[in-house]
Amino acid sequence: MKLLITRPMTAAVEARARAEFDVVIRSETTVLSHDEMVSALRDYDLVMPTLGDGFDAGVFAEVAEPRCRLLANFGVGFNHIDVAAASAAGVLVSNTPGAVTDATADTALTLLLMSARRAAEGERLVRSGDWPGWHPTQMLGQHVTGKTLGVIGMGRIGAAIARRCHFGFGMQVFYTARSDKSPGFPVTRLPDLQQLAAAVDFLVVAVPGGAETRHLVDEHVLAAMQPHAHLINIARGEVVQQQALVAALQEQRIAGAGLDVYEFEPEVPQALRDLDNVTLLPHLGTATEEVRSDMGHMALDNIAAFVAGAPLPNAV
Numbered sequence: 250m251k252l253l254i255t256r257p258m259t260a261a262v263e264a265r266a267r268a269e270f271d272v273v274i275r276s277e278t279t280v281l282s283h284d285e286m287v288s289a290l291r292d293y294d295l296v297m298p299t300l301g302d303g304f305d306a307g308v309f310a311e312v313a314e315p316r317c318r319l320l321a322n323f324g325v326g327f328n329h330i331d332v333a334a335a336s337a338a339g340v341l342v343s344n345t346p347g348a349v350t351d352a353t354a355d356t357a358l359t360l361l362l363m364s365a366r367r368a369a370e371g372e373r374l375v376r377s378g379d380w381p382g383w384h385p386t387q388m389l390g391q392h393v394t395g396k397t398l399g400v401i402g403m404g405r406i407g408a409a410i411a412r413r414c415h416f417g418f419g420m421q422v423f424y425t426a427r428s429d430k431s432p433g434f435p436v437t438r439l440p441d442l443q444q445l446a447a448a449v450d451f452l453v454v455a456v457p458g459g460a461e462t463r464h465l466v467d468e469h470v471l472a473a474m475q476p477h478a479h480l481i482n483i484a485r486g487e488v489v490q491q492q493a494l495v496a497a498l499q500e501q502r503i504a505g506a507g508l509d510v511y512e513f514e515p516e517v518p519q520a521l522r523d524l525d526n527v528t529l530l531p532h533l534g535t536a537t538e539e540v541r542s543d544m545g546h547m548a549l550d551n552i553a554a555f556v557a558g559a560p561l562p563n564a565v
Contacts, residue, residue, distance in 0.1 A: 250294035250556055255281055255302050256323070259538060262545030269553065270295075283308065290315040290340075295555065297548050298330070299323040300532075301514075306334040315340060321551045322565075323544055324535075325349045326485060328458035332565055342565040343551035347405065348543040353534040354409035357483045360507025360528055361414075361451055364479045366390040367505075369528040391450070391477065391504065393418050399449030400424040401442065401465070402456035402484070408432040410453055423448055442466075446473040451481060458485025468493035471503065479505045483534050486511040495520045498527055509534050 252272040257263070266272045273293075275281075280301035281289065289296045290304075290312040298304060298320055309315070309331065315338050320330055322344045332342050363369055367390045374380050374388075398414045400407045403424040414420040415434050422436045425445050429438055439445045442465065446452055452474060456462045466480070466489040474480070480503060482489050491512035497503050499520070507528040511517050514532065521527060535541060551561050 251292075252295040252297065252552065253289050253293040254297045255285075255289070256299055258323075258545045259542045261542045262549065265546065265549055269549070270556075287311050290317045290338075293317055295319050295321065295552050297321045297323055297552065300326065300329060302329055304330045304335065306331045309334040309338045309340075312338070319343065319552065319555045319561075321548045321555075323548045326458055327565055328485065330565075341555065341561060343548070343561045343563045344565055345544045345547040346563060348540060348547050349535045350405045350409050352537055352540040353406050353483055354413060356509055356530070356534045357406075357410045357453055357455070357481055358413050358417075360481045360483065360509060360530065361453070361479070362393060363528045364481065364505040364507035365393050365451070370525050391479075393420070393451075395419050396450040397421045397423065397448065399439075399445045399452045401445070401452065401454050402426060403430040403432065403436065403438075404455065404457075406483070407453070407455035410455060411436060414451075420451075442470050443473040446470045446478075447475065449478065450475070451479050454480070454482040454484045454488050456484055456488060458487055462488050464488070464490040466490065466494075468496075471497045474503050476502060477504045479503065479507065481507045483509045486514050491518070491521070495524075498524050501526070 252270045254266060254272060254274045256278055263274055286304055286308045294316060296317050304320060317340055319341045320335060325344050325346045327342060327344050330342055335342050367388050371388055398420045400411050403426045411422045411432060415422050423439050423445055424436055425439055425442050454466060468490060471493055494506060498506060505526040509530045509532055551563055554561050
């Protein structure tokens with residue numbers, strides 16, 4: 250069976266793919282074009298897509314009888330794939346849950362601390378050559394230890410973030426989710442998102458992307474946040490209404506934000522880049538050698554299972 254991997258992978262993943270499969274590894278790091286997605290469905294038996302490779306209903310509509318039988322997504326999030334359209338076309342979809350949990354949670358803590366302590370702003374000050382030296386009231390940020398954390402979505406990643414904040418910083422954890430969660434340490438579920446936003450010092454977005462969560466954090470949620478509070482997003486950019494967030498930051502209605510994802514990624518609006526009270530990372534959530542290799546091997550495990558006629562380990 251012929252396999253297409255849509256982006257370059259780590260050396261370990263590429264070596265395994267070449268050893269086990271008849272594979273073409275695309276050299277470009279950009280998302281697939283529409284024509285490339287149509288070709289992927291027509292010309293390959295197996296495809297390993299990733300973030301931004303938008304296999305939507307329109308793409309499937311152009312390929313009446315796709316040769317492709319499996320989209321083995323590289324990543325836990327799969328909102329760029331229309332699973333219903335894939336299923337109707339006889340194409341299975343898998344993902345890579347679990348492998349991304351700790352790295353993404355670590356990134357959330359990085360952003361939380363950077364936003365609270367104004368680290369990105371301070372780093373820019375030092376690089377500018379204009380730092381006048383230490384003084385007692387220079388760049389005062391916020392203490393994290395003992396504060397309150399709100400987690401939107403207490404799944405694997407949300408629970409990992411909460412665990413770090415509870416045990417590492419003694420934070421009291423509140424959350425919203427569809428059902429009660431028992432992560433092994435004290436957490437309190439609140440009935441709605443605005444109540445959560447109003448109750449906490451740090452609000453972390455940890456829900457999947459997709460139509461159901463688009464603009465979940467909107468102007469009303471941002472308006473409910475306390476003036477000293479910070480918003481952290483390591484989920485998907487479209488979960489936060491970006492224009493409303495820019496306005497809240499410009500008007501200093503919230504103290505700051507830490508973002509690893511953006512609504513129209515990779516575009517980051519100039520208005521957001523101009524702000525000092527926001528920390529901006531280039532989607533680094535899972536960007537470690539170990540994690541990206543683990544993700545690649547998990548995707549290849551799904552592919553190997555399909556080729557062997559076995560159940561997919563991580564079917565969507």
